[in-house]
Amino acid sequence: MAAEVMLINEIEAKAASMAIDLNIDFNSIQLPRGEDCGIVSDDEDVYHDDQLEFDSGFGNVIVVDNLPVVPSEKFEKLEGVIRKIYSQIGVIKEDGLWMPVDPETKKTLGYCFIEYNTPQEAELAKEKTNGYKLDRAHIFAVNMFDDFDKYMRVPDEWAPPEIKPYTPGENLQKWLTDEKARDQFVIRAGTDTEVLWNDARQSKTELVYKRSYWTESFVQWSPLGTYLATVHRQGAAVWGGANTFNRLMRYAHPQVKLIDFSPGEKFLVTYSSHEPSNPHDANRVVINIFDVRTGKVMRDFKGSADEFTIGGAGGVAGVSWPVFRWGGGKEDKYFAKLGKNMISVYETETFSLIDKKSLKVENVVDFSWSPTDPILALFVPELGGGNQPARVSLVQIPSKVELRQKNLFSVSDCKMYWQSNGEYLAVKADRYTKTKKSTYTGFELFRIKERDIPIEVLELDNKNDKIIAFAWEPKGHRFAVIHGDNPRPDISFYSMKSSHNLGRVSKLTTLKGKQANALFWSPGGRFIVLAGLKGFNGQLEFFNVDELETMATAEQFMATDIEWDPTGRYVATAVTSVHEMENGFNIWSFHGKLLYRILKDHFFQFLWRPRPPSFLSAEKEEEISKYLKKYSKKYDAEDQDVSMLLSEQDREKRRMLKEEWEKWISEWRRASEEEKLERQRLRDGEASDEEEEYEAKEVEVEEILDFSEEVLFEE
């Protein structure tokens, strides 16, 4: 906006002519509503209120309709009744209840307005009392004031919707076409969030986009890498674009805490939890499911936190996230929620329950989807002191047919691990020993893709070993287990195939006494990083499972996070701000060579940008790996060129630095030479400056420290 420039004395003259006092009392200034002009209020309460108010400022007002019409003498009685009903739900603001009266008949008009302290209370009131029967003739119709506004604006006559001309969007996947085939990642340190290229050839990063205060809590990539989601007080937003990051869509959800994308990134689930007005109630949970591209709310779920915390994983800690687990592969067809004695499976065509009812399973505590197929694995614990055994079953969706079931005896706990292609399911079962005093662990291995889903039981060589970690090889048939009670546990590798019999699991090897407590398979399989986080101070071992050999051992001291890049070429290890010192990240090659290291204070997040799955068929991929030599030639040559160029640039840079330094130092010498006489004068004419070498002379000094004479008497 172009403002007219006015000199201050002109303003003063003008003010004087209009008799306006220019001495402004700053306390009297009120900023426009909803606008802080960049000034942050230091008043905690004001700040809090701002957070809760919606844009229009009437989010906390409801309209109650279908009230009895009463003459003025009964007005107070009715008002008392209404106040009684509505103050149970939340705190009505002072003068927050207004029941208009017909000025002629002095009768009420049959509706009233109620203003609450918070929009949450208003919403709750609407939910609870809409349809409330005061008596037979008076059933309350409650609406949000804001909605009223909205409905009023609906035009009476239908007009054909305007057809917007199609504007081609940006190519949101342009980053995949990078000429140097690099990958991107996002980091958050201090107030800055940066998206960077991993330029491993040049051992450095290249900035794509940087922004301060981009998010208020964290950032998250969508599962296929198309979007970067940021989280704000007012809701979530997604960003993307061909060459930079523009905001593509906003999803209003006040005080959103957590977000989750569906695997095919069609939908975004947002979650918030609100303090109840009554301290005895559980927190109120609001969950919205948005369509990522249109930004429309497809379905919302509201309720007390209790309704969302059923099941084993959530427990005392509260809602286990994600509440809704997406299944059915990348098509985003189904999502499911664990409830008390049931699993509610929804489908995304209508966003309603399949067959309009939940899947009833008594006492179910955990379930998980196959990553590729619409199959649910669910776990029911032991009941009645062992009379009814624990059970794992596989259920097909949407038919709800049980494909396979296995009863497990004296089981204390179960964990389910799917292989990434959905070919295998491993169920880790902790069983009581006969005395019930301790537990031991075994695995039930399901072969999902084979006929009748055969199950195999696997026990470790020493079955009393505690299992520290378990991980499937992505897209592969192997898995790794860290087990043992020692401070240095063992790591075993197993294959679902053995050399002579394809249907049997076999052990490949056991590595004894490793400093590791976490497993990180390369997304391409074959390689694995055995990491010792936390207590082991960041020990890293890069292991080749094909050759069963260690490629490298390394350490990033105090490492907290490890993540493979989506292609399996690089590994990032990071120290986040849980530690005070050494914050930053390292980039390693897949075989454990440190490529570069970047230090950043207050380092919070490191996330590789995911890639969508390859379009190549399995046969084509095999063909490429067969003729890899042919393809790699071109890249080897490029690599060499780059490294030549790099060392050339490096040399040049160093030469420049040295030259610059020499120039500066010679300049200084000249000045220093000019001052030489002056310096001599300061030293009383002592000619030597620091330039001259001193001479070492051997001087013998004899000093008499003490002299005494004693007379010795001789006998």
Added chain:
Amino acid sequence: MRPILMKGHERPLTFLKYNRDGDLLFSCAKDHTPTVWFADNGERLGTYRGHNGAVWTCDVSRDSTRLITGSADQTVKLWNVQKGTQLYTFNFGSPARSVEFAIGDKLAVITTDPFMELTSAIHVKRIAGDPTEQTEESVLVIKGPQGRINRAVWGPLNRTIISAGEDAVIRIWDSETGKLLKESDKESGHKKTITSLTKAADGSHFLSGSLDKSAKLWDTRTLTLIKTYGTERPVNAVAMSPLLDHVVLGGGQDASAVTTTDHRAGKFEAKFYDKILQEEIGGVKGHFGPINALAFNPDGKSFSSGGEDGYVRLHHFDPDYFNIKI
């Protein structure tokens, strides 16, 4: 070569200083007794008894006859280096943090801490040739910087004084009038307390180390920033090789946090950097605790480090150190 461990202090080291010939090493510590060592073999030559508080700093005259020490007992003392006797005591109202002789050894600059109602100050004292003629009064007193002034040194030809301290600003003062001439740039300068400052052998540039985990190299005349050396822990001490283009940074996490973490977490190493290329060359481990003091022998062939652990470690370089190429 294996370092020589010199155990003579009972409390953390605070400062190290070689004489001009490089045959003597003076060490100050929080115990009350500055000590002099043979810089070659680490043999203890003697101590200077008389202070009644932690000794923060010292300097030795060009001819190695006088030692000046500053202490938390609110005094600065002049000593006879050879005999270990006190020659004179300057009294202040607050602890003395840094001292340095001017070119010609006829002046000394002393900084004092803020204490009670007193603010921090830079004092210039005239040093008499004959100790019996020594007087107490200051030639010049400069006040202004907020907080402690951790180091003040003389500029070229004693015309300026360079000071640095808790307010993270480096200032150049006129040593005649006490006028502020230059201040380091807020943007490019340090962000946290400057803990140490050391001049190059020819005085052309100086190096400052700070708790903001960096050290910076500055032009002594213009106060322009020449280089920055980043590290991963707070820097307590800095030194520059007079022989090669190397700088050494020492430090580590706060002493109070040491007991709660692995000893490797503190990174109590002396780190070597190429002065011109700003690249890390290597590190020398050893201290159990942060490094508080570093000094290079004027011949550039050895250096010593003093730690919170109370040890002085004297390192003679191996021959291959002098052939490092990067």
